[in-house]
Amino acid sequence: MFRNFINRAQEMESLNREYKSGDFSFTVIYGRRRVGKTELIQQFVKDKPHIFFLADMRGTLSNALRFRKRASSLFNDMEPAAETFDGVFEYIRRQWKEDRKLVVVIDEFSYLAQADQSIPSVFQLIVDEILKGGSFHLILCGSSISMMEKTTLSYSSPLYGRRTGQIQVMPLSFRHMSGFFPGYKPDELMQIYGATGGIPFYLRFFDPDKGFYENLEQSIFSKEAVLYAEGEFLLREELREPATYMNILYSISKGASRAGEIAAGAFMETKDLSYYVDTLMKLGFLRKEHPAAEKTSTRKTSYVIDDPFLRFWFRYVLVHKDSIEAGDSSHAIEDLE
Numbered sequence: 001m002f003r004n005f006i007n008r009a010q011e012m013e014s015l016n017r018e019y020k021s022g023d024f025s026f027t028v029i030y031g032r033r034r035v036g037k038t039e040l041i042q043q044f045v046k047d048k049p050h051i052f053f054l055a056d057m058r059g060t061l062s063n064a065l066r067f068r069k070r071a072s073s074l075f076n077d078m079e080p081a082a083e084t085f086d087g088v089f090e091y092i093r094r095q096w097k098e099d100r101k102l103v104v105v106i107d108e109f110s111y112l113a114q115a116d117q118s119i120p121s122v123f124q125l126i127v128d129e130i131l132k133g134g135s136f137h138l139i140l141c142g143s144s145i146s147m148m149e150k151t152t153l154s155y156s157s158p159l160y161g162r163r164t165g166q167i168q169v170m171p172l173s174f175r176h177m178s179g180f181f182p183g184y185k186p187d188e189l190m191q192i193y194g195a196t197g198g199i200p201f202y203l204r205f206f207d208p209d210k211g212f213y214e215n216l217e218q219s220i221f222s223k224e225a226v227l228y229a230e231g232e233f234l235l236r237e238e239l240r241e242p243a244t245y246m247n248i249l250y251s252i253s254k255g256a257s258r259a260g261e262i263a264a265g266a267f268m269e270t271k272d273l274s275y276y277v278d279t280l281m282k283l284g285f286l287r288k289e290h291p292a293a294e295k296t297s298t299r300k301t302s303y304v305i306d307d308p309f310l311r312f313w314f315r316y317v318l319v320h321k322d323s324i325e326a327g328d329s330s331h332a333i334e335d336l337e
Contacts, residue, residue: 197308
């Protein structure tokens with residue numbers, strides 16, 4: 001496993017521009033699981049005073065107490081008595097005396113919002129009454145795209161209209177693959193891109209000194225491999241009913257493209273398909289295609305999996321799950337070849 005930080009110049013420029021502005025700044029960063037959001041933030045704050053806090057699913061009080069500890073450690077101070085996020089931010093506001101901005105990062109903010117519906121309102125108060133006007137740069141970051149859009153970006157969110165910047169971190173494009181694998185030929189880079197979709201975390205498990213198929217056997221086509229169950233984890237991160245969505249994506253990966261075909265392969269009625277398809281398209285997992293000469297409202301619509309890694313995972317991992325579980329990757333390799 002190796003670590004490279006490649007092609008985030010535009011995102012870094014945006015963050016630094018916000019930081020250098022004279023006013024309080026508030027950036028929302030979101031993007032799919034493993035796309036490199038945390039690494040981007042770590043690179044941004046490494047030369048700046050900051051508090052970096054990674055939220056988890058244990059509830060508001062547990063997270064607030066952990067955040068309190070992180071804040072007090074920055075100031076080499078005893079922990080304050082505060083037991084709420086707004087209380088800890090009040091403490092940070094009192095303690096920070098410098099003119100340059102303090103960056104406060106709440107990573108996996110979506111976990112907090114998912115466990116406590118009042119969290120967006122609490123952070124509205126934090127922004128409006130505690131941090132605004134001070135030397136602070138607040139960053140809220142999350143991997144659940146749907147939850148981040150709902151709790152920070154949508155019109156119905158208490159935080160709507162308060163951010164000064166937003167960044168959706170996207171996978172790397174194909175042209176940046178050579179930065180990870182400088183010795184590879186274009187066709188080899190295309191193979192790796194087709195399997196990983198340009199997700200930096202996935203690329204780290206591909207050894208530049210090994211061939212494509214050997215890397216697949218070690219990183220994906222083995223039940224002990226770190227990416228073997230990643231497709232299912234990715235869906236569970238975003239969706240409440242992953243089984244239904246998995247059936248739909250599996251149906252498409254097997255060749256179904258029209259609504260009726262997809263529904264039949266997913267063991268459901270065609271009339272019930274649209275809700276699930278719309279959700280998958282909003283998440284960037286699926287896309288709709290139609291003939292160029294037809295209107296977008298045409299019934300000659302087909303659907304394809306838009307996420308390269310999910311397309312690969314459903315087509316070559318899930319299909320051969322039984323043999324991979326038995327320790328035999330040869331069927332998956334032969335199918336891929």
